[in-house]
Amino acid sequence: MSSITEIVSTPEIQKNRMHPINVTSEIGTLKTVLLKRPGKEVENLVPEYLQRLLFDDIPYLPVIQREHDYFAETLKNRGIEVLYLEKLVVETLSNQELRKQFIDDILRESQANVNGAAKVLKEYLLSFPTSAMVEKIMSGVLKREIEKSKKTHLYEFMEDHYPFYLDPMPNLYFTRDPAASIGNGISINKMREPARQRESLFMEYIINYHPRFAGHDVPVWLDRSFSFSIEGGDELILSKEVVAIGVSERTSAKAIERLALNLFKRQDSTKKVVAVEIPKCRAFMHLDTVFTMVDHDKFTIHPAIQGPQGNMNVYILEKSPEAEIATISHRSNLQEALKEVLGLSELVLIPCGGGDEIASSREQWNDGSNTLAIAPGVVVTYDRNYISNDLLRQHGMEVIEITSSELSRGRGGPRCMSMPIVREDIIN
Numbered sequence: 119m120s121s122i123t124e125i126v127s128t129p130e131i132q133k134n135r136m137h138p139i140n141v142t143s144e145i146g147t148l149k150t151v152l153l154k155r156p157g158k159e160v161e162n163l164v165p166e167y168l169q170r171l172l173f174d175d176i177p178y179l180p181v182i183q184r185e186h187d188y189f190a191e192t193l194k195n196r197g198i199e200v201l202y203l204e205k206l207v208v209e210t211l212s213n214q215e216l217r218k219q220f221i222d223d224i225l226r227e228s229q230a231n232v233n234g235a236a237k238v239l240k241e242y243l244l245s246f247p248t249s250a251m252v253e254k255i256m257s258g259v260l261k262r263e264i265e266k267s268k269k270t271h272l273y274e275f276m277e278d279h280y281p282f283y284l285d286p287m288p289n290l291y292f293t294r295d296p297a298a299s300i301g302n303g304i305s306i307n308k309m310r311e312p313a314r315q316r317e318s319l320f321m322e323y324i325i326n327y328h329p330r331f332a333g334h335d336v337p338v339w340l341d342r343s344f345s346f347s348i349e350g351g352d353e354l355i356l357s358k359e360v361v362a363i364g365v366s367e368r369t370s371a372k373a374i375e376r377l378a379l380n381l382f383k384r385q386d387s388t389k390k391v392v393a394v395e396i397p398k399c400r401a402f403m404h405l406d407t408v409f410t411m412v413d414h415d416k417f418t419i420h421p422a423i424q425g426p427q428g429n430m431n432v433y434i435l436e437k438s439p440e441a442e443i444a445t446i447s448h449r450s451n452l453q454e455a456l457k458e459v460l461g462l463s464e465l466v467l468i469p470c471g472g473g474d475e476i477a478s479s480r481e482q483w484n485d486g487s488n489t490l491a492i493a494p495g496v497v498v499t500y501d502r503n504y505i506s507n508d509l510l511r512q513h514g515m516e517v518i519e520i521t522s523s524e525l526s527r528g529r530g531g532p533r534c535m536s537m538p539i540v541r542e543d544i545i546n
């Protein structure tokens with residue numbers, strides 16, 4: 119594990135005095151990315167709670183870890199710096215005061231399962247070295263872990279069949295969703311599903327207290343105390359001037375509008391926020407499950423999100439003379455709206471599964487549209503989506519495939535499993 123000093127003194131950051139966050143596109147050469155290696159939290163998935171924990175099956179831990187390591191190696195081999203969430207959290211919680219504060223916060227947000235046992239749990243968690251403590255918090259605490267002798271209240275002795283004091287967080291390897299880098303700042307997200315709401319607390323602590331970020335001017339465009347939900351899988355940075363955000367099962371119109379107004383107010387470069395309405399269903403939970411950018415003028419799309427003539431509801435928000443109101447205009451065709459906001463005369467939408475009814479819904483289910491661009495025209499995808507991958511190649515993309523039999527069981531692909539921290543700017 120790297121020590122704090124190693125990370126802080128990452129040569130590139132010091133040499134170039136780069137801002138710790140810089141993401142002004144979906145496709146600019148990726149320099150630094152945040153991942154989370156799936157850990158014991160995945161083994162705390164049981165059939166009774168799968169749905170609530172947002173999984174469709176239980177991944178086999180050694181294989182999901184092997185596949186994830188392969189993903190990380192693939193990125194490193196392309197010169198990308200890989201940061202791990204779990205390591206950053208350990209480095210962040212470098213003193214006892216902060217550890218206590220963090221545990222108080224996490225226990226408060228864990229609500230029902232803690233069920234009054236916060237004091238015992240706090241002592242239990244603090245009894246571990248920091249890295250084991252962080253691992254426990256992420257993977258969950260079983261009731262049977264707390265010694266009988268530490269139990270003081272009647273309810274603590276009861277067998278209520280619910281096994282956890284602290285729920286596991288098996289979705290943590292989808293680092294894309296709890297926060298999103300936009301320009302030199304970040305949105306730290308109020309997440310929609312109770313199973314994921316605690317996840318963005320890790321990012322809040324990292325930004326506030328990790329030496330790599332604390333002390334730098336990192337604007338928080340929207341924070342997790344906002345009352346309406348938004349998730350990073352819906353936040354796509356199309357260019358320095360345009361952000362697209364899905365209005366989805368997870369992301370509300372109210373959060374999009376607030377984020378847009380904050381960006382217009384505080385980041386001069388943002389001119390337009392494009393709200394793309396998608397069906398609200400499990401398979402299409404975020405915009406990036408049905409639509410991603412792969413090159414300057416190319417996108418993947420799941421055909422099922424469009425009506426017969428390619429019609430969809432797209433709203434363009436722009437700065438208005440009044441600070442608290444955006445100018446909003448409606449468009450009914452995504453392709454045309456994208457050409458307009460990106461100033462392009464031609465733009466290609468590459469259909470997932472080639473548009474074949476069966477292949478496209480099968481490959482979309484396994485994240486065939488969820489590509490991670492690591493440079494313009496260079497994408498990382500799951501190997502299992504061979505029809506979509508071939509089609510991307512036919513459109514001139516370099517497609518780097520990763521193994522995906524267990525990773526895909528959590529319903530997320532390479533874009534969801536990665537949170538870009540630094541990308542090179544696109545020079546027009």
Ligand SMILES: NC(=[NH2+])NCCC[C@H](N)C(=O)O
Nearest residue numbers: 172292351404528529530534
């Ligand atoms: N950006 C994404 N598409 N993320 C996928 C997250 C999948 C995760 N199981 C969830 O339901 O939240």
